[in-house]
Amino acid sequence: MIDQNSKTLLEVRDLHAKVSDVEILKGVNLTVKCGEIHAIMGLNGSGKSTFAKVLAGHPGYQVTAGSVSFDNQDLLSLEPEVRSRNGIFLAFQYPIEIPGVANSQFLRLAYNTNQLSRGKEELDPLEFDDFVREKMQLLEMNVDFLDRSVNEGFSGGEKKRNEILQMALLEPKLAILDETDSGLDIDALRIVASGVNKLTNKDNAIILVTHYQRLLDYIVPDYVHIMESGRIIKTSGKDLAKELEVHGYDWIKADQLAKSTESSI
Amino acid sequence: MSALLQNLVNQPYKHGFVTEIESDIAPKGLNEEIIRMISAKKNEPDWLLSFRLRAYEKWLSMTEPQWQNVKYPKIDFQDISYYSAPKPKKKLASMDEVDPELLRTFEKLGVPLHERAALAGVAVDVIFDSVSVATTFKEKLAEVGIIFCSISEAVQNYPELVQKYLGSVVPVGDNFYAALNSAVFTDGSFCYIPEGVKCPMDLSTYFRINTEGSGQFERTLIIAENGASVSYLEGCTAPRFDTNQLHAAVVELVALDNAEIKYSTVQNWYAGDEKGIGGIYNFVTKRGLAKGINSRISWTQVETGSAITWKYPSCILRGENSVGEFYSVAVTNNYQQADTGTKMIHIGKNTRSTIVSKGISAGHSNSSYRGLVRIAPTAENARNYSQCDSMLIGDQCGANTFPYIQVHNNTAVVEHEASTSKIGEDQLFYFAQRGIGAEEAVSMIINGFCKEVFQQLPMEFAVEATKLLSFKLEGSVG
Numbered sequence A: 001m002i003d004q005n006s007k008t009l010l011e012v013r014d015l016h017a018k019v020s021d022v023e024i025l026k027g028v029n030l031t032v033k034c035g036e037i038h039a040i041m042g043l044n045g046s047g048k049s050t051f052a053k054v055l056a057g058h059p060g061y062q063v064t065a066g067s068v069s070f071d072n073q074d075l076l077s078l079e080p081e082v083r084s085r086n087g088i089f090l091a092f093q094y095p096i097e098i099p100g101v102a103n104s105q106f107l108r109l110a111y112n113t114n115q116l117s118r119g120k121e122e123l124d125p126l127e128f129d130d131f132v133r134e135k136m137q138l139l140e141m142n143v144d145f146l147d148r149s150v151n152e153g154f155s156g157g158e159k160k161r162n163e164i165l166q167m168a169l170l171e172p173k174l175a176i177l178d179e180t181d182s183g184l185d186i187d188a189l190r191i192v193a194s195g196v197n198k199l200t201n202k203d204n205a206i207i208l209v210t211h212y213q214r215l216l217d218y219i220v221p222d223y224v225h226i227m228e229s230g231r232i233i234k235t236s237g238k239d240l241a242k243e244l245e246v247h248g249y250d251w252i253k254a255d256q257l258a259k260s261t262e263s264s265i
Numbered sequence B: 001m002s003a004l005l006q007n008l009v010n011q012p013y014k015h016g017f018v019t020e021i022e023s024d025i026a027p028k029g030l031n032e033e034i035i036r037m038i039s040a041k042k043n044e045p046d047w048l049l050s051f052r053l054r055a056y057e058k059w060l061s062m063t064e065p066q067w068q069n070v071k072y073p074k075i076d077f078q079d080i081s082y083y084s085a086p087k088p089k090k091k092l093a094s095m096d097e098v099d100p101e102l103l104r105t106f107e108k109l110g111v112p113l114h115e116r117a118a119l120a121g122v123a124v125d126v127i128f129d130s131v132s133v134a135t136t137f138k139e140k141l142a143e144v145g146i147i148f149c150s151i152s153e154a155v156q157n158y159p160e161l162v163q164k165y166l167g168s169v170v171p172v173g174d175n176f177y178a179a180l181n182s183a184v185f186t187d188g189s190f191c192y193i194p195e196g197v198k199c200p201m202d203l204s205t206y207f208r209i210n211t212e213g214s215g216q217f218e219r220t221l222i223i224a225e226n227g228a229s230v231s232y233l234e235g236c237t238a239p240r241f242d243t244n245q246l247h248a249a250v251v252e253l254v255a256l257d258n259a260e261i262k263y264s265t266v267q268n269w270y271a272g273d274e275k276g277i278g279g280i281y282n283f284v285t286k287r288g289l290a291k292g293i294n295s296r297i298s299w300t301q302v303e304t305g306s307a308i309t310w311k312y313p314s315c316i317l318r319g320e321n322s323v324g325e326f327y328s329v330a331v332t333n334n335y336q337q338a339d340t341g342t343k344m345i346h347i348g349k350n351t352r353s354t355i356v357s358k359g360i361s362a363g364h365s366n367s368s369y370r371g372l373v374r375i376a377p378t379a380e381n382a383r384n385y386s387q388c389d390s391m392l393i394g395d396q397c398g399a400n401t402f403p404y405i406q407v408h409n410n411t412a413v414v415e416h417e418a419s420t421s422k423i424g425e426d427q428l429f430y431f432a433q434r435g436i437g438a439e440e441a442v443s444m445i446i447n448g449f450c451k452e453v454f455q456q457l458p459m460e461f462a463v464e465a466t467k468l469l470s471f472k473l474e475g476s477v478g
């Protein structure tokens, strides 16, 4: 929900980043305030996941210019684990498998690490088991997932639910959901979306990365941004996604082209 | 990421110090005279002297094995002292009489002897520089007829048992290092579990190499009579030295009808420094004979130390329905080299064996699994399952798997699975994104990777092993 008086959570200015010497992000600007939901849309390869990973601090990506402040702190100077503890959460587009590490153990360590850093109480395995089962109910997840290795042998949809489960456990200030909708059937999409909606409040914010309108029927964004070639080329209200669905990305390009021609006249 | 991971695995050796106890050291070199001297010093019966001399004879005709996948400068066997013993002051009647310097050593090692023994209910037979200094819990074990003592004592007090079994599993001429050991072994442990007795506690020995330039040639013999069972723990550390030290132990296990022997090792000898200077050469022959029907021999090892490890704890499954197991974690870092695995020799009908090997390589190290599964023509319905997994940390290290499978009976079922994985940047990033730092992440991944092996260890040992692994692989994250 847009409230002009709420405080700015994330401020990205002219962010440039490269991976293996190829520049992928070429000047991203984005402002996210508390309570807002932003959607970032764009074709495959436009740099959406790169942007998400750069915010989370993936060591494989190098920031070459620009600044990011998060919660009034210079985000780019922080280690990825510190960013997480400070409230940045990334639901991965392709969550990695970690064979041999029980999901329950991993979830508890993640939870307790964050609790500890917030000066809150840690949970022992039994207490945590009760707690996590409750959260799993919210996402209609089978408790069997606790005993399996992290993401190992999970279907695409199961991995995505496991990501949202972690979001529910960690209660981040800023959740970046990277294509969480892909791989979910319509029922699962509804469940996950309602889970996410329950987690939103006026003090946190969400960035939804998607290239389908579908998800936005369930999680209604305040802003829709279009990314192309490592830049946000258009920002508008929620109707933009609908127009996009009808007219396709070429329409945006044409629209942009028209604008730039206009301004040059 | 390499820098991060490299730093993670570099940690100084905690147990690097030398204890000052007067040693009684034989002159360097090996000849018949030295062997006669060792035997005389230990007041041995004639049969044992001739056992040693037979072994020496064999050894002279043998050459060092060359087939293993490790590299090291040639060992000068005439530059090693073959006997070293703390000067025996007097016979020790109780723990209070143990050299306080020795007790301090154990404290430094984190093994306060009596405390450990009392707390954990573990009987500790202390091998200190090849001679047993103290033996605890003896009376309690004696109540149920168990003999647990140094092998020198056993030679004096139970000569017929030692004579019957010594060399019965690992013959004097079995291999170069076993022959050397048979010729010059100075001490080790002896354990005899009489018929029908289940050993009421885990038996434990802490080995420690303590004199620079002196080889260590321990000899261990464990016998479980019909229906007997025992769990035996071996843990080792060594002080920091620059010159390589040869360690060539021999362990023999004999399990009779329905008997069970579980032998667990946590090995953390000095591995050399981060440039590969120094460290122990660990060339060990361990073999168990599952002699009786339904007998079981189980080896569990967590190998983290030594510059070079050459070791294949093996099972000869002679009894019908006998079972052999090998569970291993081998960690190498810096310039460590390990060539380790097992041999499962199926002779009896319905014999079964399981091999689970986990190799973890970091730094510039190299780790090889080498395993033989042989199904003899007599072994109807034999089964083997082998699983060999390797994990690489960083990209300077190597891992190899050399499985040898020889099946001479077509009723056999032999399965072999192998995998290689890498702790990757994306895995560590996933942990980091959930607030978990690299050290904890690596430790969690490694412990997950080794779980099947750790589950086989007795409880306190499992805890120790988990800590040891984290300790070996964690460090300054940068």
Ligand SMILES: Nc1ncnc2c1ncn2[C@@H]1O[C@H](COP(=O)(O)OP(=O)(O)O)[C@@H](O)[C@H]1O
Residues within 6 Å of the ligand: A019, A020, A022, A024, A042, A043, A044, A045, A046, A047, A048, A049, A050, A051
């Ligand atoms: N590790 C990498 N090495 C080289 N190119 C990469 C790497 N990661 C992403 N890219 C490239 O960056 C561009 C943006 O990718 P990505 O951020 O995944 O896009 P999106 O999420 O919008 O589909 C693509 O052209 C992709 O090929």
Ligand SMILES: [Mg+2]
Residues within 6 Å of the ligand: A048, A049, A050, A093, A178, A179
């Ligand atoms: Mg993407």
